[in-house]
Amino acid sequence: MSVNEARILHRINEVQxxxxxxxxxxxxxxxxxxxxxxxxxxxxxxxxxxxxxFADFVKRSERIANIQRAETRVGVVEAQLENQFxxxxxxxxxxxxxxxxxxxxxxxxxxxxxxxxxxxxQNPRYWLAPVLVALGAWxxxxxxxxxxxxxxGFRRSPDRTSLFLALVLRRQxxxxxxxxxxxxxxxxxxxxxxxxxxxxxxxxxxxxxxxxSGVEIVQERLDAWRAQLLTDEDRQQAQVGxxxxxxxxxxxxxxxxxxxxxxxxSPQWPQMDAALSHAAAHGALITKYAALAAEEIxxxxxxxDAVDDxxxxxxxxxxxxxxxxxxxxxxxxxxxxxGGDLDAARRDLDSDLIALxxxxxxxxxxxxSALNPGKIGVSRATQRMAVSSCHDWFARAHATFCxxxxxxxxxxxxxxxxxxxxxxxxxxxxxxWTGSFTxxxxxxxxxxxxxxxxxxRPFIDGLAYNWGRKVIAPVVVLLLALLILxxxxxxxxxxxxxxxxxxxxxxxYIQSQAAAKLQDAxxxxxxxxxxxxLQQLRGAGAELIDWTSAFRRExxxxxxxxxxxxxxxxAGAAASPYERRVADPGAQSGA
Amino acid sequence: xxxxxxxxxxxxxxxxxxxxxxATKPQPRATxxxxxxxxxxxxxxxxxxxxxxxxxxxxx
Amino acid sequence: MExxxxxxxxxxxxxxxxxxDRQLQRPPNQAARAPRxxxxxxxxxxxxxxxxxxxxxxxxxxxxxxxxxQFGDVPLGFFARCHLGPPYVDHRLxxxxxxxxxxxxxxxxxxxxxxxxMLARTGSYDFIEVYASGELKPVLNDGSVxx
Numbered sequence: 001m002s003v004n005e006a007r008i009l010h011r012i013n014e015v016q017x018x019x020x021x022x023x024x025x026x027x028x029x030x031x032x033x034x035x036x037x038x039x040x041x042x043x044x045x046x047x048x049x050x051x052x053x054f055a056d057f058v059k060r061s062e063r064i065a066n067i068q069r070a071e072t073r074v075g076v077v078e079a080q081l082e083n084q085f086x087x088x089x090x091x092x093x094x095x096x097x098x099x100x101x102x103x104x105x106x107x108x109x110x111x112x113x114x115x116x117x118x119x120x121x122q123n124p125r126y127w128l129a130p131v132l133v134a135l136g137a138w139x140x141x142x143x144x145x146x147x148x149x150x151x152x153g154f155r156r157s158p159d160r161t162s163l164f165l166a167l168v169l170r171r172q173x174x175x176x177x178x179x180x181x182x183x184x185x186x187x188x189x190x191x192x193x194x195x196x197x198x199x200x201x202x203x204x205x206x207x208x209x210x211x212x213s214g215v216e217i218v219q220e221r222l223d224a225w226r227a228q229l230l231t232d233e234d235r236q237q238a239q240v241g242x243x244x245x246x247x248x249x250x251x252x253x254x255x256x257x258x259x260x261x262x263x264x265x266s267p268q269w270p271q272m273d274a275a276l277s278h279a280a281a282h283g284a285l286i287t288k289y290a291a292l293a294a295e296e297i298x299x300x301x302x303x304x305d306a307v308d309d310x311x312x313x314x315x316x317x318x319x320x321x322x323x324x325x326x327x328x329x330x331x332x333x334x335x336x337x338x339g340g341d342l343d344a345a346r347r348d349l350d351s352d353l354i355a356l357x358x359x360x361x362x363x364x365x366x367x368x369s370a371l372n373p374g375k376i377g378v379s380r381a382t383q384r385m386a387v388s389s390c391h392d393w394f395a396r397a398h399a400t401f402c403x404x405x406x407x408x409x410x411x412x413x414x415x416x417x418x419x420x421x422x423x424x425x426x427x428x429x430x431x432x433w434t435g436s437f438t439x440x441x442x443x444x445x446x447x448x449x450x451x452x453x454x455x456x457r458p459f460i461d462g463l464a465y466n467w468g469r470k471v472i473a474p475v476v477v478l479l480l481a482l483l484i485l486x487x488x489x490x491x492x493x494x495x496x497x498x499x500x501x502x503x504x505x506x507x508x509y510i511q512s513q514a515a516a517k518l519q520d521a522x523x524x525x526x527x528x529x530x531x532x533x534l535q536q537l538r539g540a541g542a543e544l545i546d547w548t549s550a551f552r553r554e555x556x557x558x559x560x561x562x563x564x565x566x567x568x569x570x571a572g573a574a575a576s577p578y579e580r581r582v583a584d585p586g587a588q589s590g591a
Numbered sequence: 592x593x594x595x596x597x598x599x600x601x602x603x604x605x606x607x608x609x610x611x612x613x614a615t616k617p618q619p620r621a622t623x624x625x626x627x628x629x630x631x632x633x634x635x636x637x638x639x640x641x642x643x644x645x646x647x648x649x650x651x
Numbered sequence: 652m653e654x655x656x657x658x659x660x661x662x663x664x665x666x667x668x669x670x671x672d673r674q675l676q677r678p679p680n681q682a683a684r685a686p687r688x689x690x691x692x693x694x695x696x697x698x699x700x701x702x703x704x705x706x707x708x709x710x711x712x713x714x715x716x717x718x719x720x721q722f723g724d725v726p727l728g729f730f731a732r733c734h735l736g737p738p739y740v741d742h743r744l745x746x747x748x749x750x751x752x753x754x755x756x757x758x759x760x761x762x763x764x765x766x767x768x769m770l771a772r773t774g775s776y777d778f779i780e781v782y783a784s785g786e787l788k789p790v791l792n793d794g795s796v797x798x
Contacts, residue, residue, distance in 0.1 A: 095621075103623060103627065150639070169636060171626060
């Protein structure tokens with residue numbers, strides 16, 4: 001090796017070791033980077049943990065602060081309540097005592113003395129005080145004082161005074177007078193804002209608690225309210241909307257399990273499915289409401305319990321004046337009870353306090369009594385009455401419901417076969433085929449078959465053995481051989497050529513047979529694929545016929561529902577159970 | 592026909608009517624619910640203001 | 652409370668607002684929903700039955716006037732099932748252009764009538780009122796309107 005070569009070799013070695021150490025350096029760096037990455041990950045976890053701990057800490061200290069604030073305020077509120085409304089508690093205690101006396105049939109002189117006129121004076125705004133005075137005066141036959149108590153109570157709250165007296169007088173067998181008070185109570189109601197007591201009273205009246213005259217005056221009042229409220233188009237629409245939701249609740253499930261091939265093949269399936277399941281609502285509605293119309297509804301014993309519940313509430317509930325403070329008091333207690341968690345406290349607040357403030361307009365009560373009787377707390381009899389009163393909204397909602405789902409019907413039902421609808425389709429790269437079921441089935445089948453044929457023809461033709469081309473080479477070679485060999489080798493040359501040619505042609509023949517076999521196999525695959533396609537089409541067609549008759553069957557029940565709604569409209573006007581008992585003990589309920 | 596009607600502004604959400612709910616704390620009853628009638632009550636009834644007058648006129 | 656005063660209050664509560672409203676004209680929405688009477692049915696069926704142009708124009712005018720006075724809103728026309736038999740399945744009556752057109756299942760129907768096709772095909776409605784706003788009001792055999 002020359003000096004230069006040695007020098008070059010040396011240089012190369014230097015470069016090599018430089019590269020090696022560079023490599024090592026890179027490995028080291030990447031190791032360090034990985035290490036840094038790991039540390040970063042750990043740091044992020046730590047930070048997240050820190051953030052969580054901090055959030056917890058903040059929440060805990062918030063809650064502690066809430067509790068402290070509540071505890072401070074509670075004391076203040078309690079003092080204010082005692083100061084401003086302490087005597088209201090006294091009134092309520094006397095009320096319980098007096099009511100208890102009436103309940104057991106013995107009103108003691110002591111009780112009467114407690115509810116002296118002084119009570120009215122000491123509680124200038126609480127409605128319960130003068131009413132107690134009036135009742136006490138009644139028990140002690142002091143008509144003049146009774147009148148004064150009534151005047152004052154009525155002035156302070158005509159609504160509660162009337163209700164209380166109606167219920168007490170009813171219990172004491174003074175039916176006519178109780179009905180007069182009932183009329184006053186109803187007259188004092190605002191149909192835009194009715195409270196819970198109203199729903200219960202309506203229930204009691206419809207159950208016959210106030211006799212036929214009670215039913216009569218409440219019908220009068222309800223008719224007047226309806227006339228008043230129904231002039232408002234928005235309110236009407238709101239109720240129709242409620243009933244529309246009721247329709248929607250009865251929509252049936254998807255029918256896909258029953259029409260699998262149609263569902264697979266038709267892009268209009270979702271529309272058809274929706275139309276059918278909506279039409280199925282008619283049947284469901286008929287089941288539900290026919291049962292309601294036909295039901296023999298027995299009177300309920302719990303009327304008396306309901307009446308007592310109202311009386312309890314009247315003597316226990318806080319006067320409107322006290323409410324804000326009482327609510328605040330309850331709120332603070334709820335916060336303390338729930339460890340400062342404001343959300344839990346809100347959920348925990350006594351349902352009575354909330355229910356007290358819930359007011360609904362009459363039309364909504366009517367719809368809710370019909371649709372959610374359990375939530376409002378009314379019975380089946382009241383529900384039936386309410387459905388009857390709602391018949392107009394029910395009918396309108398039902399009619400638009402029908403119109404809407406019918407409009408959703410597709411004008412044309414098609415079958416679409418994509419390339420992927422079966423394996424053969426994929427193999428042959430079958431282009432998409434669309435056909436409309438408005439055409440007769442034989443026509444469609446022919447079209448689909450033709451589509452298959454057209455698509456697969458080039459494929460199959462391509463597999464055909466091209467004798468023409470394959471034969472050229474051997475023929476040319478044979479001819480050349482003949483021309484060359486025969487003159488030189490004579491007969492032997494001819495024989496060799498013949499044998500060679502024979503072998504070649506044999507090979508070609510074997511090849512062509514194989515190709516033909518392949519072609520046959522492919523043709524068979526094609527035939528099977530086409531058959532499968534046609535079967536899918538036929539199946540979908542048959543299911544379409546089934547679907548159509550199913551739809552017609554369900555859809556044609558619409559008039560039945562309308563007739564049922566009409567029946568319910570009149571059935572609800574039937575007498576209350578009380579009247580029926582009195583009029584004809586053996587009769588069936590109207591249905 | 593238009594799209595399905597929506598609830599008007601006066602519609603109340605379904606869940607917000609707790610009228611039938613029982614009180615969270617069982618409330619004590621004001622009476623023993625014996626439902627007796629007091630025998631010593633006078634023959635006249637307390638009537639709404641103004642209606643007493645009608646009664647008196649009727650008796651004339 | 653004075654007896655006479657209370658009586659007055661009660662009467663006001665009972666009968667005040669409703670009678671007032673009865674005296675005023677019915678609110679427009681309520682009027683639009685009023686059932687279609689027999690005269691209208693007859694007229695719509697007669698137009699369908701194929702008349703000369705002059706009579707058809709007269710009938711169309713009458714129908715337009717009826718709708719204006721009774722219901723306050725006049726439709727563009729009507730869409731209904733066709734009773735001529737195959738190949739026709741539905742037809743359209745235009746109240747303003749005085750046209751009656753019949754359609755086979757494959758034909759296209761101009762908007763806004765096209766949306767009424769499926770409604771007509773169900774056979775549940777006598778005819779469907781098609782309005783310029785695109786609104787559709789099916790009318791049942793008893794005259795009641797779906798709205």
